Amino acid sequence: MSFVPGQPVTAVVQRIEIQKLRQEENLILGFSIGGGIDQDPGQNPFSEDKSDKGIYVTRISSGGPAELAGLRIGDKIMQVNGWDMTMVTHDDARKKLTKKKEDVVRLLVTRKSLEEAIQMMSR
Amino acid sequence: MDNESTYSGYSYKSSHSRSSRKHRERRDRHRSKTRDGSFRGEKSVVIQAPGESLLDADSPREDDRDDNWGETTTVVTGTSVDSISNEDLTRLSKDLEDSLPLGCRRYISPALGVVLGLISLITPLAFLAIPQLLWRDSLDPCGTPCEGLYISLAFKLLILLFSTWALFLRPARATLPRFFVFRCLLLALVFLFVASYWLFYGVRVLEPRETDYRGIVGYAASLVDALLFIQYLALVLLEVRHLQPAFCLKVVRSTDGVSRFYNVGHLSIQRAAVCVLDQYYSDFPVYNPALLNLPKSILTKKMSAFKVYNLENSTNNSTGQSRAMIAAAARRRDNSHNEYYYEEAEVERKVRKRKARLVVAVEEAFTHIRRHQEEDAATSSPKHPRELMDPREAAQAIFAPMARAMQKYLRATRQQTYHSMESIISHLQFCITHNMTPRAFLERYLAPGPTLQYLDNNRGRQWTLVSEEPVTASLRQGQVFSLRRLDFSLVVTVTPLPFLRLAEEFIDPKSHKFVMKLQSETSV
Numbered sequence: 001m002s003f004v005p006g007q008p009v010t011a012v013v014q015r016i017e018i019q020k021l022r023q024e025e026n027l028i029l030g031f032s033i034g035g036g037i038d039q040d041p042g043q044n045p046f047s048e049d050k051s052d053k054g055i056y057v058t059r060i061s062s063g064g065p066a067e068l069a070g071l072r073i074g075d076k077i078m079q080v081n082g083w084d085m086t087m088v089t090h091d092d093a094r095k096k097l098t099k100k101k102e103d104v105v106r107l108l109v110t111r112k113s114l115e116e117a118i119q120m121m122s123r
Numbered sequence: 124m125d126n127e128s129t130y131s132g133y134s135y136k137s138s139h140s141r142s143s144r145k146h147r148e149r150r151d152r153h154r155s156k157t158r159d160g161s162f163r164g165e166k167s168v169v170i171q172a173p174g175e176s177l178l179d180a181d182s183p184r185e186d187d188r189d190d191n192w193g194e195t196t197t198v199v200t201g202t203s204v205d206s207i208s209n210e211d212l213t214r215l216s217k218d219l220e221d222s223l224p225l226g227c228r229r230y231i232s233p234a235l236g237v238v239l240g241l242i243s244l245i246t247p248l249a250f251l252a253i254p255q256l257l258w259r260d261s262l263d264p265c266g267t268p269c270e271g272l273y274i275s276l277a278f279k280l281l282i283l284l285f286s287t288w289a290l291f292l293r294p295a296r297a298t299l300p301r302f303f304v305f306r307c308l309l310l311a312l313v314f315l316f317v318a319s320y321w322l323f324y325g326v327r328v329l330e331p332r333e334t335d336y337r338g339i340v341g342y343a344a345s346l347v348d349a350l351l352f353i354q355y356l357a358l359v360l361l362e363v364r365h366l367q368p369a370f371c372l373k374v375v376r377s378t379d380g381v382s383r384f385y386n387v388g389h390l391s392i393q394r395a396a397v398c399v400l401d402q403y404y405s406d407f408p409v410y411n412p413a414l415l416n417l418p419k420s421i422l423t424k425k426m427s428a429f430k431v432y433n434l435e436n437s438t439n440n441s442t443g444q445s446r447a448m449i450a451a452a453a454r455r456r457d458n459s460h461n462e463y464y465y466e467e468a469e470v471e472r473k474v475r476k477r478k479a480r481l482v483v484a485v486e487e488a489f490t491h492i493r494r495h496q497e498e499d500a501a502t503s504s505p506k507h508p509r510e511l512m513d514p515r516e517a518a519q520a521i522f523a524p525m526a527r528a529m530q531k532y533l534r535a536t537r538q539q540t541y542h543s544m545e546s547i548i549s550h551l552q553f554c555i556t557h558n559m560t561p562r563a564f565l566e567r568y569l570a571p572g573p574t575l576q577y578l579d580n581n582r583g584r585q586w587t588l589v590s591e592e593p594v595t596a597s598l599r600q601g602q603v604f605s606l607r608r609l610d611f612s613l614v615v616t617v618t619p620l621p622f623l624r625l626a627e628e629f630i631d632p633k634s635h636k637f638v639m640k641l642q643s644e645t646s647v
Binding site: 028029031032033034038039040043044058059061090094097098 | 640641644645
């Protein structure tokens with residue numbers, strides 16, 4: 001899932017649509033993210049390649065909108081509403097996810113089990 | 124010149140070529156054999172070369188390999204027309220030895236040096252004085268230039284005298300088995316030099332009664348200059364050359380494996396041996412033979428495993444029998460390491476317990492005593508006068524409560540032979556006099572100290588230098604020699620120090636910058 005400079009990134013992704021939940025005056029999605037190009041990739045417990053600076057899901061609050069939508073812990077978020085998430089800073093990712101004007105976020109996430117499933121199916 | 128050698132027990136049948144053997148024999152004729160080496164206050168290093176092979180290089184060489192070479196090769200035993208045999212050599216050396224009284228041998232070399240030095244110092248003065256005494260009237264008058272030369276001559280002689288005293292007139296600390304090559308070289312050089320100057324002087328000045336006095340004074344001044352340069356050469360060869368480290372000597376004691384590494388410069392083997400021994404006495408912990416043996420209970424268990432009965436009377440079965448015993452012992456499950464481990468743990472525990480008791484006893488004993496302050500005399504009442512003791516009595520007073528604990532501790536660590544009661548009391552007295560704490564008093568007993576601490580300095584120490592190469596050869600990579608005493612030996616291995624290539628790298632002081640390693644988690 002790491003990138004080779006100059007080559008397009010290919011991944012098997014799953015579309016996940018999360019409805020934001022209104023809690024007092026905040027819209028929450030119910031998960032936490034980690035990673036980013038300004039962070040230290042070596043401390044990411046979910047990435048396979050420890051130089052991968054993408055955005056990963058590090059925690060999911062149980063019963064929250066993200067869990068209901070099918071997001072799993074350790075997923076790497078590739079796109080949020082069409083915005084790329086593979087080469088963004090941590091703060092940029094947070095901003096793209098918490099836009100006040102949007103009720104719905106459509107994510108493209110990838111995880112290792114998807115790749116394995118596709119490989120098994122293609123055999 | 125060091126002419127004490129000891130080829131004791133050295134077989135003269137060597138495998139070197141005949142011509143080099145002749146040279147050695149001629150040189151050896153001037154040596155005397157030492158019998159015992161314990162001189163007062165010095166170390167005598169005695170060489171004893173190992174027995175060499177009996178085959179001479181001159182034995183006929185077989186062109187085709189012969190399996191029975193042991194029977195067909197002739198051995199030249201060393202008695203031929205122009206070489207002397209071993210018996211002649213020992214007879215000669217015994218004669219030499221009997222002619223000199225015992226104490227003289229040690230002083231021959233310094234005496235020779237002193238005589239030569241005196242002669243060379245007096246020579247310039249003699250050069251100046253003899254014309255004045257013998258043909259004063261016919262000498263050309265020589266005014267200011269001569270006086271200038273006199274002054275410079277006087278000061279140079281003074282400097283020569285002082286530096287000779289400082290450098291060379293020191294008591295020797297070791298007697299080496301062979302000639303100290305550099306020193307002999309220098310003495311020979313000085314002798315040659317002075318002799319040739321006297322020769323020239325005799326032929327050119329004394330005979331024709333030379334009248335140019337200024338020339339004579341210049342001649343004497345040049346002699347003094349040359350002597351100063353020879354002294355500079357001596358300084359460099361004897362004192363300075365070996366200061367730059369070039370080799371690393373690994374010294375291992377054969378009995379208990381204590382090892383040290385020393386850096387030395389370019390030396391001959393015998394001088395390196397003296398260096399090593401100097402360091403040995405202050406670096407190596409004292410050799411304690413009682414600490415070495417595995418307890419008998421562990422070792423004898425192996426032996427009593429099998430009783431072997433000799434059923435057959437023939438003797439050629441003995442090898443088969445011993446082999447069977449060894450194989451059987453190897454097959455049996457070996458538990459002796461287990462016992463060794465537990466035995467060692469037990470001994471360690473015992474030592475630690477006794478050490479704790481000793482430390483407590485000593486600390487308590489030291490609290491009974493206090494240095495007498497002058498102002499106490501005024502404050503203490505006359506009804507309870509405290510008796511004042513000198514250190515010896517104070518030591519004896521506080522020795523009693525700690526004596527038993529000390530003795531048990533020394534027995535546990537097997538040091539009791541090194542410390543008598545008298546020595547403990549005198550050490551205690553020493554510590555009390557110098558205001559030492561109990562820990563400082565105990566430092567001597569808790570760890571085995573260097574060998575120097577246990578020496579009595581009246582006797583010299585006899586060491587034997589065992590080497591496969593002649594001991595005046597200089598150090599080289601891979602040489603091994605050993606220094607033997609009666610019950611242990613030090614094995615010395617020589618390795619050269621590596622050549623260092625230093626490279627340079629410049630760091631801009633402004634280039635030290637740092638970034639934080641971030642790892643944040645945001646919940647959305």
